[in-house]
Amino acid sequence: MSTLDSATATRSGKGHRDENFPVASHLIHPRHRGAILAFYNFVRAGDDVADHTELSPDRKLTLLDRLADSLTGAGPSDPEAEPLKRELAARGLPPRHAVELLDAFRMDARKNRYATWDELIHYCRYSAMPVGRFVLDVHGEDPARVWGPSDAICAALQVINHLQDCGKDFLGLDRVYIPQDALDRHGATVAMLGQPKATPQLRAVIRELAQRCLDLLDEGAVLPDLIDDLRLSLEIAAIHRLAVVLSRGLLEHDPLSEKVHHGKAAFALTALGGIAATLARRPFRGRVVRAAVQGIRP
Secondary structure: OOOOOOOHHHOOOOOHHHOOOOOOOOOOOHHHHHHHHHHHHHHHHHHHHHHOOOOOHHHHHHHHHHHHHHHHOOOOOOOOOHHHHHHHHHHOOOOHHHHHHHHHHHHHHHOOOOOOHHHHHHHHHHHOHHHHHHHHHHOOOOHHHHHHHHHHHHHHHHHHHHHHOHHHHHHHHOOOOOOHHHHHHOOOOHHHHHOOOOOHHHHHHHHHHHHHHHHHHHHHOOHHHHOOOHHHHHHHHHHHHHHHHHHHHHHHOOOOOOOOOOOHHHHHHHHHHHHHHHHHHHHHHHHHHHHHHOOOOO
């Protein structure tokens, strides 16, 4: 039996193909996919530590610190960190974004409730936004131009996942990402997340947060047109379109009792719609970029 004495020992077996959104799909150029997958695998190792039900909070923090020290060179080598460490060195990139993800997992180890939307977005600053920033940095995109809309999309993706998994997170981890003030506004309670079907009060909360996700996605909608790398632009367009459809689904469906995730066929058609729309706009990209640089909404 495993003694759970390392991040490797806590691995869940979940991989990038199990995620709700594409991770380094074949739209991404092969020269970048290795770095993105190394980043994903490192982050997944940290996430598995934070979500492990047999580890105490202190033990989780110890293992997360070991991962961070291995990646930054402050501690001994760890097999979960070495692939990303090599990719970063080859590209001359700092470990900043991966280290920030570990900060989010430290939050998960210590914290299981959120009081307000702003508090949840602060969590997303570390749990989601660094993912988009890393992918953009790998592609050499201009942070000043693209980090803002990327942050909005990444925060929306994170909250969508929280809403889809709200019942499972509560029952399995006693973790609630739905802000308490949103529950209070609609007369809902945390205990309602443990029911087989959402109450009208909880459905109202989920609809409110799904609408907030749509607002974030609207803020980030310009991102594909700001990206220099065409293949990355199409990847982001597909993800954005999928996120919009899922957010709208959460306006209508109960994640406690209904499936909100895409089926494979719907997933592909939705993604292709986002790709086609971006390709159609590509000839006019210059105007969009100029407007973004000038701080004007195109």
